[in-house]
Amino acid sequence: MHPYNYYAPENINDALGLLEKFGSKARCLAGGTDILVQTRGGRFELDAIIDVKNIPELTKVEWTKDHLLVGSAVPCYVLYEDEKVTSQFPGIIDAASLIGGIQIQSRASLGGNLCNASPSADGICPLIVHNTICVIAGPKGSREISVDQFCVSPGKNVLDEGEFLVSLKIPLPNSGFGAAYERFIPRNEMDIAVAAVGSSVVVDGGKITNSKIALAAVGPTPIYAEKASEFLLGKDVSEDNLDQASQIAQDSCSPITDMRGDVEFRKHLIGVLTRRTLDLALERAGGN
Amino acid sequence: MANSKKVKKIQITTTINGQEMELLIPPYISLLETLREIVGITGTKEGCNDGNCGACTVTIDRRIVDSCLVLGAEIDGKNVETIEGMATPEGLHPLQQAFLEEAALQCGICTPGFLVASKNLLDKEPNPSEGRIRHWLAGNLCRCTGYDKIVKAVQKASENS
Ligand SMILES: Cc1cc2nc3c(=O)[nH]c(=O)nc-3n(C[C@H](O)[C@H](O)[C@H](O)COP(=O)(O)OP(=O)(O)OC[C@H]3O[C@@H](n4cnc5c(N)ncnc54)[C@H](O)[C@@H]3O)c2cc1C
Ligand code: FES
Numbered sequence: 001m002h003p004y005n006y007y008a009p010e011n012i013n014d015a016l017g018l019l020e021k022f023g024s025k026a027r028c029l030a031g032g033t034d035i036l037v038q039t040r041g042g043r044f045e046l047d048a049i050i051d052v053k054n055i056p057e058l059t060k061v062e063w064t065k066d067h068l069l070v071g072s073a074v075p076c077y078v079l080y081e082d083e084k085v086t087s088q089f090p091g092i093i094d095a096a097s098l099i100g101g102i103q104i105q106s107r108a109s110l111g112g113n114l115c116n117a118s119p120s121a122d123g124i125c126p127l128i129v130h131n132t133i134c135v136i137a138g139p140k141g142s143r144e145i146s147v148d149q150f151c152v153s154p155g156k157n158v159l160d161e162g163e164f165l166v167s168l169k170i171p172l173p174n175s176g177f178g179a180a181y182e183r184f185i186p187r188n189e190m191d192i193a194v195a196a197v198g199s200s201v202v203v204d205g206g207k208i209t210n211s212k213i214a215l216a217a218v219g220p221t222p223i224y225a226e227k228a229s230e231f232l233l234g235k236d237v238s239e240d241n242l243d244q245a246s247q248i249a250q251d252s253c254s255p256i257t258d259m260r261g262d263v264e265f266r267k268h269l270i271g272v273l274t275r276r277t278l279d280l281a282l283e284r285a286g287g288n
Numbered sequence: 289m290a291n292s293k294k295v296k297k298i299q300i301t302t303t304i305n306g307q308e309m310e311l312l313i314p315p316y317i318s319l320l321e322t323l324r325e326i327v328g329i330t331g332t333k334e335g336c337n338d339g340n341c342g343a344c345t346v347t348i349d350r351r352i353v354d355s356c357l358v359l360g361a362e363i364d365g366k367n368v369e370t371i372e373g374m375a376t377p378e379g380l381h382p383l384q385q386a387f388l389e390e391a392a393l394q395c396g397i398c399t400p401g402f403l404v405a406s407k408n409l410l411d412k413e414p415n416p417s418e419g420r421i422r423h424w425l426a427g428n429l430c431r432c433t434g435y436d437k438i439v440k441a442v443q444k445a446s447e448n449s
């Protein structure tokens with residue numbers, strides 16, 4: 001591992017100062033389960049690592065009137081050991097409880113998962129289908145963007161130099177809302193998704209009034225499947241409609257062939273997982 | 289590159305196996321390296337050095353982590369427990385005893401990690417199901433035993449405690 005200095009700022013302004021000072025030679029450290037592996041592997045040459053876990057906004061889980069605010073560095077276990085979060089956001093917990101093993105979950109955060117911007121990241125689809133807003137701090141003040149705009153290409157996110165992610169602002173579920181996330185891996189635990197789908201629905205009187213479907217490991221970033229999602233708007237909850245949406249999701253993705261799976265297999269998986277996650281989302285919405 | 293940079297050692301205060309200590313460490317070394325090379329306790333093993341094998345498992349504030357994926361600098365003010373803290377002068381921990389009786393090890397490189405992880409589970413949940421044990425230990429790899437004997441040993445220790 002190459003030498004670098006370690007800083008643990010205690011507030012947002014100090015963190016911004018350090019990011020300004022070191023520019024591209026600095027990186028944030030949340031749980032370290034991506035960054036320490038990558039730094040050791042020589043992916044970057046750093047002068048400074050900035051541990052963000054002493055900044056209160058980044059490590060707290062807070063309920064506001066309309067949102068659940070999850071600090072970007074909150075480790076997965078904090079979410080799945082919180083009964084209120086688990087009962088209100090089972091679709092987020094689906095992902096938080098399957099990232100790595102228990103050791104990894106002690107450290108890995110959804111914010112780190114998102115910033116790392118891997119095409120197969122498990123945390124991102126659930127955030128997309130929950131209409132999550134990313135709260136970003138930067139030298140020119142803070143800004144907010146929708147999570148589906150956050151990842152730009154494998155390993156690259158929308159943050160400008162000097163900016164960092166503060167928290168994830170997840171709207172509280174309205175009545176009739178349900179969400180779910182599922183991935184396919186060849187083993188039971190500790191593997192990278194071959195394909196994965198997150199789905200959410202809002203059901204009112206037997207009709208789907210809103211839906212979001214997001215796909216991972218079948219494109220350069222996890223993506224919002226717009227066509228499949230919009231197909232369901234205003235439709236009755238029926239086998240046929242759910243199957244059609246799954247088929248549209250399958251047809252609209254453009255995966256690659258690699259050692260984990262080929263194009264045809266991945267597309268097939270997307271169809272199956274879309275249907276399964278829609279079923280579970282509907283069940284959780286109480287619409288089934 | 290590396291040499292032109294000014295990297296200062298940092299001082300941390302931490303508690304390791306109940307003993308408070310002050311350490312002066314390079315800021316970029318892992319907790320695993322801190323334990324083995326600075327503190328000089330080598331029971332915690334390095335398998336993969338990238339978070340996959342769990343051989344380096346220790347607890348920080350009672351949660352298991354892979355010490356290869358933590359910086360030594362991060363344990364300032366924290367409480368760390370390693371395999372060296374498990375047996376007492378009176379004898380082995382029931383889990384250690386059960387691992388011996390059930391022959392839950394061959395080469396032994398994975399054993400400290402499995403023991404620390406299993407102890408953490410039994411401390412929280414004294415009577416886990418077999419499925420729960422297997423799920424909890426999914427982050428620990430063993431190339432020798434085929435896992436069954438390890439799971440049996442954990443079950444035995446949970447019955448005996
Ligand atoms: C053994 C193992 C198993 C894994 N299994 C899975 C899995 O099943 N599914 C999965 O999706 N991932 C998996 N991962 C990858 C990793 O654990 C996750 O991506 C995790 O969520 C990363 O979070 P972190 O807090 O550890 O991030 P870190 O490593 O601390 O950071 C990740 C990246 O985000 C940047 N960053 C962190 N915080 C901020 C911030 N506030 N602002 C701006 N940038 C920031 C860092 O600089 C870095 O580039 C696994 C990793 C390992 C080692
Ligand atoms: S050495 Fe740390 S997980 Fe393998």
Ligand code: FES
Binds near residue numbers: 398430
């Ligand atoms: S006993 Fe050899 S790796 Fe587990």
